[in-house]
Amino acid sequence: xxxxxxxxxxxxxxxxxxxxxxxxxxxxxxxxxxxxxxxxxxxxxxxxxxxxxxxxxxxxxxxxxxxxxxxxxxxxxxxxxxxxxxxxxxxxxxxxxxxxxxxxxxxxxxxxxxxxxxxxxxxxxxxxxxxxxxxxxxxxxxxxxxxxxxx
Numbered sequence: 655x656x657x658x659x660x661x662x663x664x665x666x667x668x669x670x671x672x673x674x675x676x677x678x679x680x681x682x683x684x685x686x687x688x689x690x691x692x693x694x695x696x697x698x699x700x701x702x703x704x705x706x707x708x709x710x711x712x713x714x715x716x717x718x719x720x721x722x723x724x725x726x727x728x729x730x731x732x733x734x735x736x737x738x739x740x741x742x743x744x745x746x747x748x749x750x751x752x753x754x755x756x757x758x759x760x761x762x763x764x765x766x767x768x769x770x771x772x773x774x775x776x777x778x779x780x781x782x783x784x785x786x787x788x789x790x791x792x793x794x795x796x797x798x799x800x801x802x803x804x805x
Contacts, residue, residue, distance in 0.1 A: 656701065659684070661805040663692055664701065668802030671705045708800075716764040718771050719793040723757035726784045733784035740782055746774055757789070768792075 656664070659682060666673060666681050673681070675690035682689055696702050711719065726733055741750045741761065749762045765771040771790070779788050 656696070660692060660696060660701070663689070664696065665802065665805045667693070667702065668805075711764050715766050718765045718768055719796065720763050720765070720771055721791045721793070722761040722763055722775065722779070723753075723789045723791075724759040724761065724779060724785055725756065725787040725789075726758045727786035728784060729758070737782060737784050740778070744774070744778065746770070 662682055663678060666678060675686040675693070678684070678689035678693065679686040682692075684692070693702070711717075724737070726737065737759070738750075741747045741759075746763045746765050747761050748764060751760045752758065753760055763771065763774060765774065771792070775788055775790060779785055
């Protein structure tokens with residue numbers, strides 16, 4: 655379990671992963687070495703799984719964001735594994751979830767244009783032998799950015 659100090663440390667790092675031990679110490683009212691040790695322990699224990707940069711999709715030419723729901727025709731373990739392998743090979747699929755309800759999977763994708771999204775759906779996803787149906791929703795505007803996890 656994590657304590658209130660660890661929760662505050664995690665919240666601070668989600669806002670700015672570049673914080674030094676000195677800066678973390680100031681935020682948490684700890685010495686830099688105490689703050690650094692807490693961060694290392696949270697990393698070692700798996701609460702912090704990595705650090706990454708957030709990119710502006712439009713600035714790097716990814717103008718279309720979409721959510722794609724996929725329904726499988728059959729639900730055997732091999733079909734699921736095969737579809738999961740397919741999603742791992744496609745860089746435009748940035749995250750994937752299994753779901754309850756009508757759709758079996760929800761994919762979040764970024765493409766340079768509608769043609770690329772069309773190609774992903776019609777030439778990659780639909781031809782997969784396990785897939786029976788695909789439904790996509792194109793994001794018009796993201797008014798709330800991906801937020802940090804509540805701590």
